[in-house]
Amino acid sequence: MPGATREHAVGLTIQEMARRSGFTEPTLRYYEKIGLLGTVARDKASGHRRYEPATVERVEALSCLRSSGVTVSGMRRYLDLLARGDSAAGDLRDLFAAQAERLAADIEQLQLRLAYLRGKADMWDARVRGDTAAENRAVEEITHLLQQFSH
Template sequence: MSTIQEVSRRSGLPEPTLRYYEKIGLIGPVDRDESSGHRRYPPELVETIEALGCLRSTGMSLADMRVYLRHLDGGDPAEQRDLFARNVERLDAEIERLRVRRDYLRLKAELWDARDRRDAAAEERAVDEIRGLLPRLK
């Protein structure tokens, strides 16, 4: 049996998050030590919580985590595959948004560098590239 502190360290989930997951039923009720009242997590629940910590780190929603848990034991493999495929698509879109933001900042740095060097041609190129990027930034 593990304490909440141990489970928090192993899973990467803060203690308040563990309590919240229990409160909303994402994880089942956790047994308590009879003398202290402290939570005691059995090994199989700790493994599940570690998996939830990994899923949370990917940005997976609580709703999707529930789907994952529902199909974990004998569920439809196609549903699990689809769940993870959807989350890959979500991350791909997020990565693309980050790339556009990065490119915008890089171009702004180039623009100010050109202005600092008084290089009108480089400044104009940067402005043109920024204008081309703006529709993707919004």
């Protein structure tokens, strides 16, 4: 193909797909095995996997979902809904909205953990400096933060 890049001429190798997506090679093989990737083309000469543009797009979408905390079953649901087309638009909206809420809750917990770590650093810094008042303030803040952690 004149002007075609190597990627579009023969597809990405599994190593290239792993680097591009952030998934490990075993994860890509597993996702193929359980049907998340559809049929992955094979090089006729070697039999090695070759990820063609449509599969690359699917893997990249799954990578975005996974990095947002979507489970394998959630990815499967997404692909099933996507295959239904526009009739599934409401269900897709609900799927993404629910995941966004879960992610927001995770971020809130991470912000609490960050504040806790900073508070502990402040407490130990105050102790190093011999500032008892600052150390007591830090301990109060840490105690308040600990009460906010979900169990």
